[in-house]
Amino acid sequence: MPEGIEVEYYKQTALQALNRKIESIEIIDHAYLSDTYSPADLRDLLIENCFIDAERIGKLLILSISNDYKLGLRFGMTGRLLVDGRSAIKVLEYSSSKDNPRWDRIFIKFQDGGSLSIRDPRRLGSVQINPNLDTLGTDLYEITARSLSEVLKHSTRPIKARLMDQSKIAGLGNLxxxxxxxxxxxxPRRQSNALSRNDMRRLARHASQTISELTQLGGSHMGNLQNHxxxxxxxxxxxxxxxxxxxxxxxxxxxxxxxx
Ligand SMILES: [Zn+2]
Known part of the structure; x- marks a missing residue:
């Protein structure tokens, strides 16, 4: 599934979609919209405007629009971002290895003929207007021993569950x-608040190293444990x-x- 690392790649891809006027939205899958707004709302928001910035917090990609609104994109288990039909990631763990345009859930066409789309076989992603960023914890690229200690010290939950809680640390997934x-x-079953200072330091060090190493190597599925x-x-x-x-x-x- 896309974890913070994959969405960081999507952000790089999204940079190629900036400052290009939006002509139409060819596909809007209702499963991708929240109940609070309609396909017409999304069209009103985007058509004739541009995306002017792309940022990422955890697994959420945020596209700023030239009318001061923001569009939040979530990719669920199997979603990929494509710009002009190309993605930074060919095959996702847990997803089909086929690449079928029928899985496009949102398809935005630019006036220059290019496009931005989300291709998602399992349809678990979503788009949101002005997503609430207050519910997201520390971004995975900014984990420090201190932020980890804050997240872990008062919790009796298993450490793995706590690390994957997006409101505490945003962007860590299963792999x-x-x-x-x-x-x-x-x-992974150890109680979060039972870690010693040394454990905490070791965990923070390995978290930063692992995230930066796997970002270089090509994704969250590139770890040493993966094939096992x-x-x-x-x-x-x-x-x-x-x-x-x-x-x-x-x-x-x-x-x-x-x-x-
Ligand atoms: Zn071992």
Whole structure:
């Protein structure tokens, strides 16, 4: 699924859509709109205007419009952003490897003939006018030992669930969180407030390193644990069979030997 890293790539793609006048919206899938506004509202908002800026907080991409409104794009489990028919990401983890224009949920056409679209087989993404940014925690690229400690110290929830809580840290998804905890030698089920100072420092260090390394390598699926996230998978560090279970509904892999 698109995690913060993938949406950072989408932001780079979106920069190519700036300052191009919007001519029409060819497709609006109702599943992508909230109940509070209609396709006509979205057309009124966009047509004859331009996107003038693209930013990202966590997994939310925010496009500023020349009329001072903002459009928030969420990509759910399988959404990709395309500009002029091209995406920074060819295949997403958890998604179909086929690339079918029938999965376009929003298709915005520019006067110059180009386009911006969201292609999403599972239809779990959304667009929102002026999204509420107050509900988002620290962005994943800005994690520090101090911000982590604030997020973890008062919570009794399993650490993985807390790290994936978007209102606390915005942008960490299932794959990144498992990889970071695996590298940090911390069991994902551990109670958040039970981490020692050393654990916290180690976690913060590995979080920053992992996020920057996987951003370079091409996505949240490029971690060392990734190929071993299968039934019967072995820990690539010490060769013991990985544990497989669910936390917050998400399939989790961890090593019973070195993650404590
Ligand atoms: Zn291990």
């Amino acid at each position: 990144l969180t498992d990889e970071i905890l695996w590298r940090s030698s911390i069991d 996230r299968v039934l019967g998978g072995l820990c690539p560090k010490d060769g013991v069979p990985l544990n497989r279970y669910k936390i917050g509904g998400r399939t989790t892999y961890s090593c019973p030997k070195h993650q404590k």
